[in-house]
Amino acid sequence: MSADEPTKDIPCEVVENLGAAAITVRKECTPTEQNPPMAVGNHISTPTAPRFHPPPTTFWSLRARLPQRRISILGIVGALMFFGLWETGHYFLPAEKARFLPTVEDVFKTLFYLFLDKGYTRDVLVSCYRIFVSFFAACIIAVPLGIGMGCFASLRALVNPTASGWRYLPATSFIPLLLVWFGPTDLAKMGVLWIGVLFFLLALVLDNTEAVLPELVEAALTMGASRKEVVLGVVTRAAAPAIMDSMRNMIAVGWTYLVIAEIVGANEGIGAVMMRAGRFLHVDIIMAGILTIGILGVLTDVAFRLARTYLFRWAVAQRG
Amino acid sequence: MKDTIHPNPGENVVEEDLSAIPVRVDQVTKQYFGDKFTAVDNVSLDLKENQITAFIGPSGCGKTVTLRLIAGLEYPSFGRITCFGETVRGPGPERGMIFQAYTSFPWLTGLENVAYGLKINGVGKEEREEKARKMLKLVHLEKFEKTLPKEMSGGMKQRVAIARTLAQNPKLLLMDEPFGALDAQVRWEMQEMMIEIIERERKTVVTVTHDIGEAIYLADRIIFFTRQPGKIKADIPVEFKGGRRYPRKEEMMLLPGYVELETRLFAMMREEIHGRVS
Numbered sequence: 001m002s003a004d005e006p007t008k009d010i011p012c013e014v015v016e017n018l019g020a021a022a023i024t025v026r027k028e029c030t031p032t033e034q035n036p037p038m039a040v041g042n043h044i045s046t047p048t049a050p051r052f053h054p055p056p057t058t059f060w061s062l063r064a065r066l067p068q069r070r071i072s073i074l075g076i077v078g079a080l081m082f083f084g085l086w087e088t089g090h091y092f093l094p095a096e097k098a099r100f101l102p103t104v105e106d107v108f109k110t111l112f113y114l115f116l117d118k119g120y121t122r123d124v125l126v127s128c129y130r131i132f133v134s135f136f137a138a139c140i141i142a143v144p145l146g147i148g149m150g151c152f153a154s155l156r157a158l159v160n161p162t163a164s165g166w167r168y169l170p171a172t173s174f175i176p177l178l179l180v181w182f183g184p185t186d187l188a189k190m191g192v193l194w195i196g197v198l199f200f201l202l203a204l205v206l207d208n209t210e211a212v213l214p215e216l217v218e219a220a221l222t223m224g225a226s227r228k229e230v231v232l233g234v235v236t237r238a239a240a241p242a243i244m245d246s247m248r249n250m251i252a253v254g255w256t257y258l259v260i261a262e263i264v265g266a267n268e269g270i271g272a273v274m275m276r277a278g279r280f281l282h283v284d285i286i287m288a289g290i291l292t293i294g295i296l297g298v299l300t301d302v303a304f305r306l307a308r309t310y311l312f313r314w315a316v317a318q319r320g
Numbered sequence: 321m322k323d324t325i326h327p328n329p330g331e332n333v334v335e336e337d338l339s340a341i342p343v344r345v346d347q348v349t350k351q352y353f354g355d356k357f358t359a360v361d362n363v364s365l366d367l368k369e370n371q372i373t374a375f376i377g378p379s380g381c382g383k384t385v386t387l388r389l390i391a392g393l394e395y396p397s398f399g400r401i402t403c404f405g406e407t408v409r410g411p412g413p414e415r416g417m418i419f420q421a422y423t424s425f426p427w428l429t430g431l432e433n434v435a436y437g438l439k440i441n442g443v444g445k446e447e448r449e450e451k452a453r454k455m456l457k458l459v460h461l462e463k464f465e466k467t468l469p470k471e472m473s474g475g476m477k478q479r480v481a482i483a484r485t486l487a488q489n490p491k492l493l494l495m496d497e498p499f500g501a502l503d504a505q506v507r508w509e510m511q512e513m514m515i516e517i518i519e520r521e522r523k524t525v526v527t528v529t530h531d532i533g534e535a536i537y538l539a540d541r542i543i544f545f546t547r548q549p550g551k552i553k554a555d556i557p558v559e560f561k562g563g564r565r566y567p568r569k570e571e572m573m574l575l576p577g578y579v580e581l582e583t584r585l586f587a588m589m590r591e592e593i594h595g596r597v598s
Binding site for chain 2 (some may be wrong): 063097213215216218219220223224225226229233236237238312313314315316
């Protein structure tokens with residue numbers, strides 16, 4: 001029945017004959033005096049009962065969904081508590097030891113002083129260059145190789161036993177070797193960062209590739225996909241968001257190797273500045289260096305997260 | 321049963337013309353772990369053109385393995401499978417498959433997903449999109465051309481997968497518990513949609529299910545598998561439907577013969593569950 005038909009005589013019960021059995025189907029109701037309007041379709045009734053007050057969300061509410069405002073406030077409070085603890089530490093230490101734990105404002109002042117008077121910008125840029133170039137060099141090998149190993153069992157069998165062994169070798173133990181080979185060059189420093197990232201990234205990419213739903217591959221195969229299409233068009237695309245997450249986690253590891261990599265024979269870079277400061281007991285400079293690495297690390301993390309959200313809008317939320 | 325497959329056991333089977341038979345499973349055995357586990361034990365069967373066949377049986381009876389062997393996703397240990405006379409040596413677009421897991425590619429929109437199979441087989445953009453639109457309409461998703469799978473319900477994702485498979489116009493449609501992951505009401509809706517589509521597109525279909533009601537509603541022929549080793553226990557033509565397909569499930573349920581068949585299959589299933597130690 002259409003909407004512009006007269007509504008007065010429409011019966012509420014419409015009987016439909018289905019085969020042998022007569023089944024009564026309630027099809028459409030017209031609001032009349034006998035049939036008051038019901039909460040059906042897009043008609044939402046006005047609540048008549050008093051509002052129900054659930055127990056309020058407290059700090060210890062189990063797995064509660066917090067409003068964004070409260071999440072932000074708690075985050076800021078947490079950071080303030082950390083700086084407060086640090087500041088308190090300074091004032092509780094005896095005077096002769098207090099200079100080994102400078103105040104928060106001293107460290108920030110030193111940071112500005114470094115940037116303004118000591119050419120710290122160049123050190124930061126040199127460190128960033130070392131991190132990003134060595135990380136890129138690790139990705140160029142680990143990502144295609146990991147995907148390949150996830151797709152081809154023979155390649156995996158060929159590479160994996162050796163690569164797994166490498167993961168147990170501390171990257172720092174290669175510093176003497178790299179110094180003998182390359183001298184106190186950038187190559188030696190980036191070599192440490194590269195070794196530190198490469199083999200773990202390879203293991204993670206392999207994992208991400210193997211986690212691709214086998215049915216996606218099988219579906220592509222039953223549609224006549226070539227091997228190349230399966231590897232590049234299905235497996236790589238399906239694993240890409242997870243690989244991006246692995247890269248984000250591994251560049252964090254790269255940052256943690258920075259100071260060690262810049263320990264020997266470096267006169268530029270955040271690590272070099274910190275090591276030099278250490279020799280003269282400039283605790284404020286060391287802490288400013290740590291703070292710099294922390295800030296740069298967070299910025300890298302945010303950049304990777306944004307890139308992932310932008311590049312893989314089709315994917316569901318990320319882990320970690 | 322065996323007689324219909326090898327009318328004259330003495331004759332050389334190779335000389336028989338198989339090109340009119342959609343699928344012949346010829347004395348197929350599938351073993352795993354060397355020969356330690358036999359999943360499919362010497363199974364032979366022929367499928368008829370434009371028929372819907374349901375493989376049914378308890379879990380671990382080899383019904384899914386048999387389907388995967390027909391799809392070419394696995395190879396038999398012994399015997400041979402032919403599809404319109406061609407020996408199956410791997411998967412191919414003429415044997416379209418629908419899986420229980422949602423296989424619509426999450427990085428492609430509804431339309432791109434349906435066009436995917438055509439794209440990788442070299443069909444031009446305009447032609448494949450026109451075809452994909454038609455297929456989306458067939459599964460009642462014409463309004464979701466630009467929607468990503470993450471914004472779709474399970475039933476919608478599965479309809480995209482069905483449209484994508486059909487877009488390639490496969491000679492054979494293989495379905496591995498296609499509605500197993502869906503809730504009861506959506507499953508029933510999908511069954512009716514499937515009947516509508518198969519009736520329109522005239523397909524030879526094999527569907528694997530453990531849902532007796534679904535098997536009776538969809539199939540023209542039900543093949544009941546028994547467990548460990550996987551053999552055919554019974555080959556049951558669904559005669560009470562009189563060769564008709566019913567767009568509404570309840571219409572079919574009212575037919576005389578429905579309850580008898582359902583009861584018979586339930587009894588067989590019970591026998592399978594309690595009759596063996598596993």
